Amino acid sequence: MALIRVEHVDKSFASRHGTISIMQDISFEVKDSDFVAIVGPSGCGKSTLLRLIQGLDRPTAGSIYFQDQKVESVCNQMAMVFQSFALYPWLTVAQNVAFGLEALGWATDRIAPQVERYISVTGLDGFQEAYPRELSGGMRQRVGLARALAVEPAVLLMDEPFSALDPLTAESLREEVLQLWRDPQLPPDAVLLVSHNIEEAIQLADRVIVLSRRPGHILAQVTVDLPRPRDRKSAAFYDLTDRVYSLITQGGGTVPPSAAAEGPAAPG
Amino acid sequence: MVGEGTSRPIGPELSGASTVSPPSTDPAAVSARAAKPVPPRWSRPATFLYLAVPAAVGVLAASDPGFTAAGLAGYLPTATVDVSYSFLRMSAAYLLSLTFALSYGYYAATHHSGERVMIPVLDILQSVPILGFFPVVVLILYNIPPTGFGPNLASVVLIFTSMSWNMVFGVYESLKTVPSDLREAADTFRLSGWLRFRRLLFPATVNRLVYNSVLSWTGGWFFLVEAEIFTTNGKALPGIGSLLSFAASNHNTEQFVAGLIVLVIVIALLDFLLWRPLGHYAERFRFDQTPSGEGEILMPAGTSGRFRRAASYVTRGVRTGVSRLSTPLVQLAAITVRPSRRTSARRQALIYHLSLGTILVLVWLMLIAIVVAVYTVFSGTIVPSVRAQMLMIPLAVGFSVIRLVVAFAFCLAIALPLAIVLARGPQARRVGLPIVEVVASFPATALFPVIIFELVPYISEEGASILMLMTGMIWYLFFNLLSGIRSIPPDLEEAARSFGLKGRKLLRRVLLPGVFTALITGSITAFGGGWNTLIVAEYLNVGSGSSLSVLGVGQLIDLGYAESAAGGYPLMVGALFALIASVITINELIWKPLYRRAVDRYRYD
Numbered sequence: 001m002a003l004i005r006v007e008h009v010d011k012s013f014a015s016r017h018g019t020i021s022i023m024q025d026i027s028f029e030v031k032d033s034d035f036v037a038i039v040g041p042s043g044c045g046k047s048t049l050l051r052l053i054q055g056l057d058r059p060t061a062g063s064i065y066f067q068d069q070k071v072e073s074v075c076n077q078m079a080m081v082f083q084s085f086a087l088y089p090w091l092t093v094a095q096n097v098a099f100g101l102e103a104l105g106w107a108t109d110r111i112a113p114q115v116e117r118y119i120s121v122t123g124l125d126g127f128q129e130a131y132p133r134e135l136s137g138g139m140r141q142r143v144g145l146a147r148a149l150a151v152e153p154a155v156l157l158m159d160e161p162f163s164a165l166d167p168l169t170a171e172s173l174r175e176e177v178l179q180l181w182r183d184p185q186l187p188p189d190a191v192l193l194v195s196h197n198i199e200e201a202i203q204l205a206d207r208v209i210v211l212s213r214r215p216g217h218i219l220a221q222v223t224v225d226l227p228r229p230r231d232r233k234s235a236a237f238y239d240l241t242d243r244v245y246s247l248i249t250q251g252g253g254t255v256p257p258s259a260a261a262e263g264p265a266a267p268g
Numbered sequence: 269m270v271g272e273g274t275s276r277p278i279g280p281e282l283s284g285a286s287t288v289s290p291p292s293t294d295p296a297a298v299s300a301r302a303a304k305p306v307p308p309r310w311s312r313p314a315t316f317l318y319l320a321v322p323a324a325v326g327v328l329a330a331s332d333p334g335f336t337a338a339g340l341a342g343y344l345p346t347a348t349v350d351v352s353y354s355f356l357r358m359s360a361a362y363l364l365s366l367t368f369a370l371s372y373g374y375y376a377a378t379h380h381s382g383e384r385v386m387i388p389v390l391d392i393l394q395s396v397p398i399l400g401f402f403p404v405v406v407l408i409l410y411n412i413p414p415t416g417f418g419p420n421l422a423s424v425v426l427i428f429t430s431m432s433w434n435m436v437f438g439v440y441e442s443l444k445t446v447p448s449d450l451r452e453a454a455d456t457f458r459l460s461g462w463l464r465f466r467r468l469l470f471p472a473t474v475n476r477l478v479y480n481s482v483l484s485w486t487g488g489w490f491f492l493v494e495a496e497i498f499t500t501n502g503k504a505l506p507g508i509g510s511l512l513s514f515a516a517s518n519h520n521t522e523q524f525v526a527g528l529i530v531l532v533i534v535i536a537l538l539d540f541l542l543w544r545p546l547g548h549y550a551e552r553f554r555f556d557q558t559p560s561g562e563g564e565i566l567m568p569a570g571t572s573g574r575f576r577r578a579a580s581y582v583t584r585g586v587r588t589g590v591s592r593l594s595t596p597l598v599q600l601a602a603i604t605v606r607p608s609r610r611t612s613a614r615r616q617a618l619i620y621h622l623s624l625g626t627i628l629v630l631v632w633l634m635l636i637a638i639v640v641a642v643y644t645v646f647s648g649t650i651v652p653s654v655r656a657q658m659l660m661i662p663l664a665v666g667f668s669v670i671r672l673v674v675a676f677a678f679c680l681a682i683a684l685p686l687a688i689v690l691a692r693g694p695q696a697r698r699v700g701l702p703i704v705e706v707v708a709s710f711p712a713t714a715l716f717p718v719i720i721f722e723l724v725p726y727i728s729e730e731g732a733s734i735l736m737l738m739t740g741m742i743w744y745l746f747f748n749l750l751s752g753i754r755s756i757p758p759d760l761e762e763a764a765r766s767f768g769l770k771g772r773k774l775l776r777r778v779l780l781p782g783v784f785t786a787l788i789t790g791s792i793t794a795f796g797g798g799w800n801t802l803i804v805a806e807y808l809n810v811g812s813g814s815s816l817s818v819l820g821v822g823q824l825i826d827l828g829y830a831e832s833a834a835g836g837y838p839l840m841v842g843a844l845f846a847l848i849a850s851v852i853t854i855n856e857l858i859w860k861p862l863y864r865r866a867v868d869r870y871r872y873d
Contacts, residue, residue, distance in 0.1 A: 054766060074766060079766070079767070084758055086757075086763035088760060088777070088783040089871065090784075091781075093776070099767055102769070103764075103768045103773060104768065124722070151767065260651075
C-alpha cells in the first residue's frame with residue numbers, strides 16, 4: 001500500500017511581482033520500504049515539496065495523503081533531516097536528540113533509553129554532553145539524523161542532508177543511512193531524499209523523480225534497479241546518471257516524449 | 269525490509285487533522301493563500317493610527333465639561349508656535365549631532381592613535397546617564413548672554429547629548445565594518461578623495477546613519493520635552509514641553525490637547541516626508557546579504573522594519589561596546605587576579621568581582637569626599653540640611669535600583685509576550701507592528717504632567733514614578749526582543765514545527781534560549797534608558813504646587829539643583845557621582861558577565 005500519495009499538487013507564492021508558481025501538477029507515490037530521491041535544478045521546488053509532504057506548508061491545489069489520511073497539519077509519522085542540520089546551539093547532543101520525543105510528550109524515564117539507543121546507532125557515543133558547536137559537520141549531521149530517527153518515523157525526509165558536508169564524510173554517512181533503511185529492526189520504513197546531486201540520488205535510491213525548472217513538474221520517474229552496493233564507476237551507473245542529467249538539462253519547459261521512462265510523467 | 273511502520277497507529281495529530289486545520293504560521297503560506305496585492309510602501313494601519321491618535325485624544329477631552337472645539341482651535345496657533353520652537357531646537361541639536369558624528373566617527377575609524385582614546389571615552393559617555401548632567405549643564409550655560417540664548421543653548425546641548433552617541437557609533441562601526449573585499453577593490457582601482465568618499469565611504473555609512481537618526485529623533489523628542497519641563501522650573505523656555513506642563517498644571521484640557529495634536533502632526537509629517545523615504549533610499553546601501561536560493565522568494569515583503577533594523581543596529585553597538593569596553597577600573601581589578609596563582613576559575617572570578625566591587629565603592633566614596641572637600645574649600649561648610657540629604661544618598665541609590673527593577677519586570681511582562689506575538693504571527697505583525705512603532709515614536713514625557721495630575725491619586729506617587737520609568741525603558745526592551753526572535757534561524761523554527769513542538773515547550777526549548785542574547789542587550793539599553801528617566805520620574809515639579817517627589821538618587825539630584833541658591837551644589841554633584849558609579853558598577857558586575865555568558869552559550873554558528 002502507498003505510504004505517501006501526492007496528487008496533482010500545485011504550489012505558488014505571492015511576491016512583490018505577482019504570483020510565482022513553484023510547482024505544477026506533481027503526482028507520485030511512495031510505497032512502504034521505498035527509497036525515493038527527488039532531483040532537479042535549483043529553485044524547482046524540491047525542498048518545498050518535502051515541506052508540503054510533512055505538512056509544514058499547505059499546497060495551493062491538490063492533496064497529499066499519508067496512509068490514506070489527508071495531510072493537513074504537521075505529520076509526526078515523518079521526520080526531517082535538514083541541510084543546515086538545524087541543531088539548537090543551547091542544547092547538548094542528548095537534549096537535541098530528545099527534542100522530538102519531548103514534543104511527543106514522552107515521559108522523561110522513557111526518553112533517556114530511547115536517546116541512548118539512537119545516539120549509539122548513529123555512532124555518537126561519548127558525545128552526549130557535547131554542544132553542537134563543538135562537533136564537526138559530519139558529527140552534527142549524525143545528531144540531526146539521530147534526532148529524526150529517535151521518534152521512529154515511518155518516513156524519513158532528508159532535505160539535501162549531505163550537501164553541507166565534505167565529500168568523504170558525506171560518503172560514509174550515505175552508507176550508514178542505507179544500512180539504517182535496510183535494517184528491519186530500525187526506522188525508517190521509507191526514505192524520501194531531496195538532492196541536487198544526481199550521482200548521490202542514483203547511488204541511494206530505488207527510484208529517482210526528476211523535476212523540471214521552475215515551475216517544477218515531474219519530467220520522469222527513473223527506476224534504479226542496479227544491485228547494491230552500487231559501483232559508481234560501472235557502465236550501467238554512468239548510463240543512468242547521463243540519462244537523468246540530460247533529462248534535466250534538456251527538459252526545461254517541455255517533456256521529451258522518450259524521457260518519460262516509467263510512471264506518470266506530468267504534462268508540461 | 270519489514271513494513272513495521274504501516275501497522276503503527278497514526279498519531280493523534282494526523283487523525284485529528286481531517287477535522288481541525290490549525291492556521292499555518294508560515295508567512296509565505298499565509299500570503300500565498302490570501303494572495304493579496306502587495307502592500308503599499310507605507311502601511312495603512314500606521315496611517316490610520318496617525319489619524320486615530322488625535323481623534324482619540326479629542327474624544328477623551330470631550331469628556332471634560334468645559335471643553336469646546338472652539339477653545340481648542342483657539343489654542344492651536346500658539347501651540348504651533350511652541351512646537352515650532354521645539355522643532356527648531358531639535359533640528360539644531362540634530363545638525364550638531366550629525367556634524368559631530370561624522371567628524372568624530374570618521375576620525376576614530378581612520379586614525380588608529382585617535383581610535384584608542386576616542387572609542388573608550390565614547391563608551392563611558394554612552395553608558396553614563398546623560399540626564400544626570402541636566403542640572404549641571406543648565407547651571408553652566410543658563411546665564412550666557414544675550415538674553416534667551418543661554419536657556420536655548422542648554423536645551424540644545426541636552427538634546428544633542430541624547431542624540432549623538434548612537435550616531436557616532438553608527439558612523440564609526442559602519443566605516444570599520446566595510447567588507448574588506450570592497451575596501452581592497454577600491455584600493456586596486458586607486459580610488460581616492462571625493463570619488464572614494466562617494467563610492468565607498470558614503471554608501472557604507474548612509475544606511476546606519478539613517479536608521480540611527482530615526483532613533484535619535486525619537487529619543488530626542490523624549491528628552492526635549494523633559495528638558496523643557498526641567499528648565500521651565502520657574503523660568504520659561506517656550507516650547508511644547510513647557511506648554512504641556514503649563515497646560516496640565518492649570519488643568520487646561522483644551523490647551524493640552526491642542527499641544528498634543530500639533531506635536532503628533534509634526535511627528536507624523538516628519539515620519540512620512542522624511543524618514544520613510546529616507547529609509548527606502550537607505551535600503552539599497554546595505555552590505556549584509558540575504559540568504560539566496562529557494563528560500564529567497566518565500567520571504568514576504570516586510571511592511572515596515574525600520575525600528576527593528578534601527579534597534580538591531582543599536583543592539584550591535586551595545587554588543588561591541590560591551591565586549592570592547594575595558595575601563596581603567598576593570599584593568600585595575602584585573603591586576604589583582606594574575607593568572608600566575610593556581611586558583612580555580614570560579615574562585616578567580618569571585619576574587620575578580622570582589623576586587624572590582626571594592627575598587628568601585630572606593631572610587632565612589634573618593635568622589636564624594638572630593639566633592640565635599642572642594643566645596644568646603646570654596647564656600648565654607650555644607651549647610652546642615654543639605655548634609656542630612658547627602659547622607660541619604662546610599663539609601664536613595666538603593667530605592668532607585670529597586671524602582672528600576674520593578675519597572676523592568678513590568679516592562680518584560682508586557683514586552684516579551686507582545687514581541688513573541690508580533691514576531692511570529694504574520695497577520696499580527698502586519699497590523700500590530702506599525703501601531704507599536706507609532707506609539708513608540710510618541711514622546712511619553714509629553715504625558716508626564718497628565719500622569720502626575722490625573723493618575724497619582726489612583727496609583728500613588730510610587731506607582732506614577734514606576735509608570736514613568738517604564739515609558740523610558742519598554743521600547744528598548746521590546747524592539748530588541750522583537751529583532752531577537754526574528755533572528756532565530758528559520759531552520760531552527762522549522763525543525764521545531766517539524767517535530768511538533770508547541771506551546772510552553774516551544775517557549776522553553778526554542779524561543780527563550782533563542783532570544784536570550786537579545787534579552788540581555790535589550791536589558792542593558794532599557795536600564796540605560798531607565799537611569800536617564802530617573803531624573804524626571806522621581807522628582808517633577810509641574811507648576812503650581814503640584815509635584816511628585818519620591819526618595820531616590822534622581823530626586824536628590826533635582827533637589828540639589830532646586831536648592832542651588834541655598835548651597836545645594838554638593839548634594840547635586842554627590843548624587844550625580846553616586847548615580848554614575850552605580851551605573852558603572854551594575855554594568856561591570858551584572859550585565860557584562862551575563863552578556864559574555866549569553867554569547868558563549870546562545871550564539872548561533
